[in-house]
Amino acid sequence: MALIKFTIDGITTEVEEGTSILNAARQLGKNVPPAMCYYSKLKDSGGKCRTCLVEVSKGSEKDPRPMPKLMASCRTNVMDGMDVKNLTSPKVIEARKGVVEFLLINHPLDCPVCDQAGECHLQDLGHEHGAEGTRYEEERREFEKIDIGPYIQLHMTRCIMCFRCVFTADQITNSRVHGIINRGDAAEISTYIAQSVENDFSGNVIDVCPVGALTDKTFRFKNRVWFTKPMDAHRDCDKCCGKVTVWQKGNDIIRITGRKDKYGEVEEFICNTCRFEKKELSDWTIEGPRKIDRASVQSQNHYELAPDKQVVPTRKSLNAENPAFA
Numbered sequence: 185m186a187l188i189k190f191t192i193d194g195i196t197t198e199v200e201e202g203t204s205i206l207n208a209a210r211q212l213g214k215n216v217p218p219a220m221c222y223y224s225k226l227k228d229s230g231g232k233c234r235t236c237l238v239e240v241s242k243g244s245e246k247d248p249r250p251m252p253k254l255m256a257s258c259r260t261n262v263m264d265g266m267d268v269k270n271l272t273s274p275k276v277i278e279a280r281k282g283v284v285e286f287l288l289i290n291h292p293l294d295c296p297v298c299d300q301a302g303e304c305h306l307q308d309l310g311h312e313h314g315a316e317g318t319r320y321e322e323e324r325r326e327f328e329k330i331d332i333g334p335y336i337q338l339h340m341t342r343c344i345m346c347f348r349c350v351f352t353a354d355q356i357t358n359s360r361v362h363g364i365i366n367r368g369d370a371a372e373i374s375t376y377i378a379q380s381v382e383n384d385f386s387g388n389v390i391d392v393c394p395v396g397a398l399t400d401k402t403f404r405f406k407n408r409v410w411f412t413k414p415m416d417a418h419r420d421c422d423k424c425c426g427k428v429t430v431w432q433k434g435n436d437i438i439r440i441t442g443r444k445d446k447y448g449e450v451e452e453f454i455c456n457t458c459r460f461e462k463k464e465l466s467d468w469t470i471e472g473p474r475k476i477d478r479a480s481v482q483s484q485n486h487y488e489l490a491p492d493k494q495v496v497p498t499r500k501s502l503n504a505e506n507p508a509f510a
């Protein structure tokens with residue numbers, strides 16, 4: 185496929201024709217817009233949350249007119265000579281602040297008791313782009329509690345309607361029983377006639393949920409994620425790839441997830457047996473520590489020295505670097 189030129193925040197690169205702005209930025213590895221609903225492994229995802237808005241200040245070489253509105257970068261393809269502004273656009277920064285404010289209209293600020301804390305994309309987005317306060321004065325949405333089975337906890341008030349879990353259930357399991365019912369602010373994730381989500385790959389909806397609306401019942405309230413030790417591990421599994429991240433506390437495995445990349449997307453989906461039923465160290469071959477690329481609170485307590493400083497510092501060297509400690 186032909187390569188075309190594309191510029192984001194003043195950095196020019198070449199990507200294949202037909203690539204979305206978001207994926208072009210991901211390929212470049214810099215100035216990547218945030219994405220709460222797009223998920224590269226799920227067909228048709230994206231276009232729901234508006235967190236990935238960017239300014240297209242030049243449409244293409246052939247038609248250099250700017251696009252009149254901010255564009256969803258997950259749903260807009262690059263054109264040859266396109267110039268995009270992400271972090272360099274005051275309009276984008278302002279719009280993202282608005283999107284966070286909208287998402288937080290109904291999303292509760294219960295991070296201190298939410299199992300997703302530390303790996304919640306909305307928490308990160310709020311930290312990076314949010315405003316200090318909200319102007320919302322109306323009542324927040326409330327829902328009847330729905331039990332969706334022994335493994336998955338649904339907190340509807342935290343849902344941001346990204347549709348990822350619906351696409352996951354639709355595309356990787358053979359018996360989708362949950363979906364979105366109703367419209368507008370009455371829309372909610374539901375299992376029809378309270379059927380539980382029981383197929384072999386249903387646990388993946390936990391991994392794709394960007395917030396704490398779907399969490400792992402077997403890990404609930406067990407620990408804060410930044411106190412745990414993520415290790416890559418594998419086992420022979422006849423249902424899935426068997427490649428996972430086990431989250432350890434000492435020698436206990438307290439949670440198992442798919443291996444996630446720096447965008448929080450799983451590399452490969454895993455089955456429920458690996459996720460929920462293999463919690464003994466002897467079930468797994470441990471490969472080594474999982475690299476957490478994302479600037480995240482997950483990296484707390486997992487310190488790494490810069491490559492040029494990978495020697496154990498002595499009191500003398502520390503004092504020399506920082507006379508205040510001498």
Ligand code: SF4
Pocket residue numbers: 342343344345346347348349350373389392393394395397398
């Ligand atoms: S439950 Fe989670 S994954 Fe599903 S639509 Fe809501 S926020 Fe998205």
Ligand code: FES
Pocket residue numbers: 218219220221222230231232233234235236237256257258259
């Ligand atoms: S990631 Fe593009 S609209 Fe949600």
